[in-house]
Amino acid sequence: MLAAKNPHGRFLPASTLKTLTALTLIPKLRADQTVRPSQEACDVEGTKVGMTPKMSYKVSDLFYALMMMSANDAAVTLAEANGGMERTLADMNAEARRINARDTLAGSPNGLDRDLGLSVKTQHTSAYDLVLILREAMRNADFRRYVQTIDHFFPAPATKKERKKGKKVGGYPIHTHNRMLPGQSHAYRGMLGGKNGYTIAAKQTFVAAARRDGHTIYISLMGADRPPSDYAAELLDWGFKARGKVKPVGELVPPGDLTPKKADAGSGGMLADTPLGGGSAGGWGLAAGTAGGALLAAGLVFVAVRRRRG
Numbered sequence: 001m002l003a004a005k006n007p008h009g010r011f012l013p014a015s016t017l018k019t020l021t022a023l024t025l026i027p028k029l030r031a032d033q034t035v036r037p038s039q040e041a042c043d044v045e046g047t048k049v050g051m052t053p054k055m056s057y058k059v060s061d062l063f064y065a066l067m068m069m070s071a072n073d074a075a076v077t078l079a080e081a082n083g084g085m086e087r088t089l090a091d092m093n094a095e096a097r098r099i100n101a102r103d104t105l106a107g108s109p110n111g112l113d114r115d116l117g118l119s120v121k122t123q124h125t126s127a128y129d130l131v132l133i134l135r136e137a138m139r140n141a142d143f144r145r146y147v148q149t150i151d152h153f154f155p156a157p158a159t160k161k162e163r164k165k166g167k168k169v170g171g172y173p174i175h176t177h178n179r180m181l182p183g184q185s186h187a188y189r190g191m192l193g194g195k196n197g198y199t200i201a202a203k204q205t206f207v208a209a210a211r212r213d214g215h216t217i218y219i220s221l222m223g224a225d226r227p228p229s230d231y232a233a234e235l236l237d238w239g240f241k242a243r244g245k246v247k248p249v250g251e252l253v254p255p256g257d258l259t260p261k262k263a264d265a266g267s268g269g270m271l272a273d274t275p276l277g278g279g280s281a282g283g284w285g286l287a288a289g290t291a292g293g294a295l296l297a298a299g300l301v302f303v304a305v306r307r308r309r310g
Contacts, residue, residue, distance in 0.1 A: 001248055001249050001250040001251060001252065001285065001286070001287050002217075002239055002242055002243070002246055002248060002249070002286050002287065003235075003238075003242075003246070003249060003285075003286045004127070004128070004249055004250065004283075004284070004285045004286065005127075005282075005283060005284050005285075006127070006282065006283040006284075007126060007128040007250075007283055007284075007285045008103050008126050008128055008283075009126055009127070009222070009282075009283040010103050010120060010124040010125070010126055011120060011124060011125070011126065011202065011205075011222045011223055011282075011283060012111075012113050012118075012119075012120050012123065012124060012199065012201050012202035012205075013104075013111050013123065013124065013125040013130070013197060013202060013205060013222075014111045014113070014197030014198050014199045014202035014203075014204075014205045015047075015070040015110065015111040015195065015196065015197030015198070015205070016111065016125070016130055016195050016196070016197040016205045016206065016207050016220075016222075017106060017108070017109075017110070017111035017123075017125065017197070018066055018067065018070060018075060018109075018110060018111060018195060018197075019130070019133045019134050019137055019195045019207060020092050020095065020096060020101075020104065020106060020125075020133050021066065021075055021078065021079075021088075021092060021106075021109045021110070022063060022066060022067055022137060022143055022146065023095060023133055023136055023137040023140070023143065024088070024091050024092045024095040025063075025078050025079075025081075025082055025088070025091075026063065026142050026143055027140070028082055028091070029059045029078065029081055029082060030059060031058070031059055031060040031063075031142065032058060032059070032060065033058070033059045033081065034056040034057065034058055034059070035056060035057060035059060035062070035077055035078075035080065035081040036053060036055070036056045036057075037051050037052075037053055037057070037073065037076070037077040037080065038053060038076075038077075038080060039053050040076070041053075041073050041076035041077045041080060042073055043073075044072045044073050044075075044076050044110070044112075045072065045112060045115040045116075046072045046110070046112055046115065046199075047069065047070050047071060047072055048071055048072055048073040049065035049069060049071035049073060049074055049154055049174060050073075050154075050156065051073050051074070051077065052156075052157060054157060055155070055156075055157055055169075057155060058155075059078070060142075061152075061154055061155060062077055062078050062081075063078070063142070063146045064146055064149060064152045064154070064174070065152075065154060065174060066078065066146070067143075067146040067147045067195065068146065068147075068149055068152060068174055068175070068176045068177065068178075069174050069175065069176070069177055070110075070177055070195075070196070070197070072110040072112060075108075075110035076109060076110065079109040085109070088109055089106055089107065089108075089109070092106040092109065093105065093106050096129070096133070098255055098256070099132050099133065099136045099255040100132065100253045100254075100255060100256075100258060101125070101129035101132045101133055102129070103124065103125055103126035103128060103129045104124065104125040104126070104129045104133070105122070105123055105124050105125075106123060107122045107123030108123060111123075111197055111199070111202075112199065113199050113201050113202060114199070114200070114201050115199075125222075126222070126283060127220040127221065127222050127283035127284050127285040128220075128252075128285050130205075130207040130220040130222070130285075131207060131218045131219075131220050131252065131285055131287050132252060132253070133207070134194065134195070134207045134208070134209060134218060134220075135209075135218060135252065135287075136255060138192065138209060144192075144193060147178070147193035147194065147195065148181065148192070148193045149176065150175065150176050150181060150182070150183060150184070151173055151174070151175055151176070152173070152174050153171050153172070153173055153174075154171055154172060154173070154174045155169050155170070155171040156169070156170050156171045156172060157169070157170060158170040177196055178191075178193070178194055178195070178196060178208075179227075179229050180194070180208060180229055180232065180233070181193070185229075186229035186230070186233065188210055188229075188232070188233055188236060189210075189212065190210040190211045190212040191208065191209075191210050192208075192209040192210055192211055192216070193208065193209060194206065194207050194208025194209060194232075195207055195208075196227075196228060202222075202223070203222075203223045203224055203225065203282075204221070204223075204224035204225070204226060204227060204228050205220075205221060205222050205223070205224070205228070206219075206220065206221045206224070206228035206229075206231075206232055207219070207220040207221075208220075208232055208236075210236050212240055213240075215240070215243055217236055217239040217240060217243075217286065217287065218285075218286070218287045219232055219235040219236055219239070219284070219285065219286050219287075220283075220284060220285045221235075221282075221283075221284045222282055222283045222284065223282030223283065224282065231284075235284065235286050238286075239286050252287050
């Protein structure tokens with residue numbers, strides 16, 4: 001960890017929670033599987049891709065909608081495909097525990113809060129945990145494809161005009177909400193992907209990863225007062241310049257059992273629950289591929305880049 005402010009402060013996640021939804025459900029659902037949404041899923045509050053219970057959708061299309069345009073209806077439909085809301089939340093929280101994201105409690109698959117009667121007591125994460133979640137998710141080639149796609153054609157019922165031409169399914173283009181991807185309004189060189197979020201209660205949230213000259217940096221922001229691209233660019237710029245020049249303030253824990261081995265006793269370990277910084281409102285974190293446990297972040301993404309190019 002190169003720098004952090006209140007990294008373990010627990011805040012409302014908004015749609016950055018969808019990174020945990022995707023991390024949890026991508027391995028559980030076949031990409032070519034089809035699912036018919038309920039009316040409840042189609043009527044969910046907030047940002048929607050626009051779905052109807054009159055047709056079935058491929059799981060892969062739902063993940064594109066989830067990660068590109070933060071579609072809340074896609075999130076609920078994916079939860080339904082996984083056996084329902086209760087089971088999906090249990091799976092999400094189990095996955096958070098597996099990767100040692102101990103500040104995280106999912107109360108929804110989409111990050112909505114007050115619309116669902118949720119508060120920071122019943123749904124929360126931290127700047128630190130957002131990096132853990134994204135780091136783990138970026139190991140998955142399907143996840144990387146979903147978060148790096150700029151435009152995608154989302155299916156819809158064929159219009160009358162399309163039906164006359166013999167088409168059974170219509171659709172429309174959807175566009176990414178990540179303004180830091182290539183060709184976007186705040187494009188950042190080396191951006192690997194990320195997820196933004198916003199609710200009135202949570203304010204602006206964001207988690208992202210970028211890679212330059214063989215080094216990867218993860219940043220996360222919670223409770224920001226304006227759209228996060230400028231803040232994120234400042235953090236990333238600072239991180240790439242500071243790499244190797246500043247003393248790390250902590251380490252990112254790996255997934256799995258953190259029980260110290262006898263040989264490691266007294267070495268300090270990697271403690272996810274140890275505060276790395278101060279501050280009482282908002283939080284941000286910055287991890288880089290330098291020094292100690294933070295090397296895990298660079299190593300995992302390096303494997304991901306190699307797989308993608310292969």
